[in-house]
Amino acid sequence: MSKVNLALPEVKIREIRINSITGYQGDAEELVKASRCGLKDRERSFSQCMGCGTSKAACMVTLIQDAAVISHGPVGCASCLHEFSFTYRVNAPLRNLQHPTPRHIFSTNLKEKDTVYGGNIKLANAIREVYERTKANAIFVLTTCAAGIIGDDVESVCNEAEDELGIPVVAVFCEGFRSKVWTTGFDAGYHAIARKLITKPRQRRKDIINVINFWGSDVFSEWFAPFGAKPNYITPYSTVNGLKYASEAAATVQACSTLGSYLGAVLEQEFGVPEIPAAPPYGIAQTDRWFRALGKILGKEDVAEQIIKEKKEKYLPKIEALREKLKGKTAYVTAGAAHGHALLDVLGELGMKAVGAAIFHHDPIYDSGREENDQLAQRVSDYGNVPNFNVCNKQEFELVNALNRLRPDVLLARHGGMTLWGAKLGIPSLLIGDEHYSMGYEGLVNYGERLLEVIENDEFVKNLSKHAINPYTKWWMEQKPDYFLRGGAVNE
């Protein structure tokens, strides 16, 4: 049964749609097995701030070149969005954007009286004013906890404004309390884009492949060229028009299946763009599968084989040399789901031992329903099990506890704030923002070299650890990491 329903304004949250969970402690193999036969979430009786969907939805819509974004709520619900403005500027050269434009980020600035009388009129006026100010080609309206609870009719206000202004005015339902899986915010953004921006295809184009990703460097232009195609990056740095015709592409690929799960499925099920049946290309085994799956979908299997052959010749010796140097080193990974699995692949390929992972949530199976897209399953079958596998909802107290216990040679992180806890324990820690950096054969070389460098340059973290301030109690550091998980040491 399709999980996609574009008739509804709100996307169904991940917990319900694909049974995603945020609490688990065990090993990867067991988790993969459980994912196929009903996985139960475990709740926490202690939790730290985890982050919410609204900034994740914002992250996808704020970086569309010619759109404006309104956060409908108190001013606080838009206060971290300046970070995307910075990102847009800083990463523009990676996408050859010659003249990056200022980001248009607004808050309706809801006050107490609005929570009593409602914010509909304020929002309607805000949309008009934002349009006058920006002449944007689309306006996104993000909902917040306050707007959601007081029951503002954001969908109707947006529809009316759309009629009045003649541009898409798109409601994105991403209130923080809706889901424990913040990734639902991405789904909310994509759901809104699919409902209001993407149109029925006029034709099928062989030369365009959708890439659902963040703002990483442009590796796909080079990879797609032999297939006679170009990437259509979705959504950072895309345009309203580029999104509109995403429906005409030959295929969709993901940089991170967690991120693009929903939109990939929507494009396939509603617009007939096939999502390739392969997880993203991290590690040799997966890279080969990925190129082959792409070749097959494009009817160019020979091109895929040729690419694989050339890459093997060029990069295998380098990879082998890195394996020699990294042999016996241990690593711990913390990241969102699919990219965490990707990093575990990379470690496996480089011959390092993954001693554990703190992964923010787990999707048993993606929206496509394809087992080939399950990267954790592939990881376990390609490189073996991962012990100490914790689904942690970004709970850093659990991360600190696990790191203190396992003391790996290196910590790999995907999200800000997490490397600090490795470094405080004297563990060399690496965060790479560019998710394309470790893709493909090239990525293994890139990543291997960086890993060596980080492990080698440990003087800073060793010194930091001598003076580090630690707010965690001695008691906590001695408990099991799942102490506060339901069914763990306490059941309070």
Added chain:
Amino acid sequence: MSRSGIIEQERYTCAIGALQSVVAIPRAVPILHSGPGCGEMIAGFFERSTGYAGGPTSPCTNFSEKEVVFGGINRLREIIKNTYKVLDTDLQVVLTGCTAGIVGDDVDSLVSEFAREGKPIVSVETAGFKANNFESHSLVVNAIIDQYVSLFESENEVKSQKNTVNLIASIPYQDPFWKGNLAEYKRLLAGIGLKANVLFGPESGGVKEWQKIPAAQFNVLVSPWYGKPIADHLKEKYGQEYVWFPHIPIGANATEQFLNQVLEFALKEGAEIDEASARSFIEYESKAYYEEIDNLATFLLEFRYGLPNHAHILHDAGYVVGLSKFLLHEVGIIPKEQFVTDGTPEKYQEAIRADLRSTSDKREIPLYFEPDAGKAQEFLRKIHHSGRGLIIGSGWDKELAKEKGYDFLSAAIPSPYRLVLTTHYAGFTGGLRVIEDIYHLVLSTYA
């Protein structure tokens, strides 16, 4: 203000943003009874600011649909109880978000249960829609005074410590130079014979210092409007009078004025101060300052390749007025249109206008109260003054400065293009630092 009340490019955040005031107290921890995103939003706004246990380390009930429907008080009880197990802290301050505010959880009663057990814990209502963080800073401080400091009154007899003052000045993190400024105020006040409780940051004595708030002889408020409710509250609660300096003293003129004003007030309050030695401290500092200016004057007067001759500032009222006065009198850069982006309540605006007006008999410095900084930028986009311009503002303004071919100094948050650790802009040496910063960036544009 825009017609619809929208804010583009916000430079302050909502009430729960005052969790940063808790983070700024050594070994205090904010506990958030809020949606899951509030801590992340605030940490993202202030950047590099998680301190001892803020940002993602803060305990949080992470409101889900269940708590919205059934209330979250039991969840909060559980989180507080377990906070004591996991985190080693001296003071816990429970702050509520919009969700808790709307569903109406009785947080105060719950928190007082823990307080009755002897836990150092305080609750404050900070639903985002109630206030902005400039205002809620005072709510947080007053809540700590009422619910925690007041428990120590018997050991700290009201106004018993002569020459000790509570300083109410820079808002932690919202003022990017807060740490350095507080340290500098402390040093300056010590120079005239006063011991200052600065309450926040490494120069404070943590909760022990907070406990001694009632014992201070009087208080010093350095602010155009924010923080005033704290001074008023202390006056009412402990009878502590306060001396009020209405903008940030930057450079020699304002710092001399500030110190003289405080000194005279202290003497009137009966502080035991050696006036001559206090005056000679001010004189010494001022002399050292002018020695630098004297040396620099040739550069300021003669640099042949172009320096900024006028400036626009987008900042809170304390900086807009403080920097305008400083630039005009002590640097020779003319302040043109200025924008106060802190959401100043109307009742304070006239006094701030008057303060800025007093800067010069010769010229009017146009002043706009505009929390919607996108609108302020639109205004700046359309005006033109001859000569090289300078914008002092937040990271948001860097693109505008580039567009207009102006120099740009990042001095307000959010400030992704600049790192500030313990640098200060207040005081004599703070003024010198402003000069260093401006001309460092100007000179780095050459060759």
